[in-house]
Amino acid sequence: MKLKGATVLVxxxxxxxxxxxxxxxxxxxxxxxxxxxxxxxxxxxxxxLPLAHIYQGDVSDPQSIEAxxxxxxxxxxxxxxxxxxxxxxxxxxxxxxxxxxxxxNLNGVIYATRAVLPSMLQRDDGFILNVSSTxxxxxxxxxxxxxxxxxxxxxxxxxxxxDLMKTNIKVAGFYPGGMATKLFAKAGNLKDNTDWMxxxxxxxVMVFMLEHDETLLMNQVxxxxxxxxxxxxxxx
Numbered sequence: 001m002k003l004k005g006a007t008v009l010v011x012x013x014x015x016x017x018x019x020x021x022x023x024x025x026x027x028x029x030x031x032x033x034x035x036x037x038x039x040x041x042x043x044x045x046x047x048x049l050p051l052a053h054i055y056q057g058d059v060s061d062p063q064s065i066e067a068x069x070x071x072x073x074x075x076x077x078x079x080x081x082x083x084x085x086x087x088x089x090x091x092x093x094x095x096x097x098x099x100x101x102x103x104x105n106l107n108g109v110i111y112a113t114r115a116v117l118p119s120m121l122q123r124d125d126g127f128i129l130n131v132s133s134t135x136x137x138x139x140x141x142x143x144x145x146x147x148x149x150x151x152x153x154x155x156x157x158x159x160x161x162x163d164l165m166k167t168n169i170k171v172a173g174f175y176p177g178g179m180a181t182k183l184f185a186k187a188g189n190l191k192d193n194t195d196w197m198x199x200x201x202x203x204x205v206m207v208f209m210l211e212h213d214e215t216l217l218m219n220q221v222x223x224x225x226x227x228x229x230x231x232x233x234x235x236x
Contacts, residue, residue: 008025065112101145
């Protein structure tokens with residue numbers, strides 16, 4: 001898909017991977033709309049990307065996302081990127097934490113997709129890119145609810161792909177491994193992620209997925225950082 005002039009909605013686009021992608025899309029000449037819960041992050045994004053449009057809201061609230069979609073009008077590309085982290089033994093999670101994680105990570109993807117689909121179907125054109133996680137492919141220790149939401153995104157993506165197979169609407173799933181973002185810190189989990197994937201580099205892969213040959217579709221892209229042995233670095 002040609003990105004220049006395309007209208008793109010990026011959920012969770014005010015920081016982390018979402019911001020890196022928004023920045024890359026603006027550089028490509030896209031008409032970028034950033035949707036995020038944090039007004040403080042939105043204000044920072046607006047200063048850094050004055051050409052982007054910003055909206056404060058919550059993807060877990062269907063009325064919130066529907067109102068923004070209605071305000072924007074035609075949306076050519078939807079990036080379902082918003083997400084929150086939850087880690088630890090299941091019995092330690094509060095019901096509120098569980099509901100929030102499911103609401104943002106899974107329901108938000110469903111609500112946003114539902115909101116943009118009627119217009120895309122009417123035009124028979126569009127691209128929906130769902131950002132999941134490698135935790136949406138492999139379950140991991142202390143990630144029961146988080147992994148459940150990401151596996152849910154995987155199932156939703158594959159089903160929507162099948163639903164829209166006979167249309168010109170593309171649907172793809174993106175499954176990145178660990179990235180150097182504030183995702184964990186926001187959830188109170190302090191991790192040393194300084195050596196994890198750089199979000200600007202990850203965003204380049206997503207841009208490639210969006211703009212490559214119209215006759216091809218990368219249904220599922222998994223991205224991890226290559227583990228380099230010390231002998232490769234030191235030459236010993």
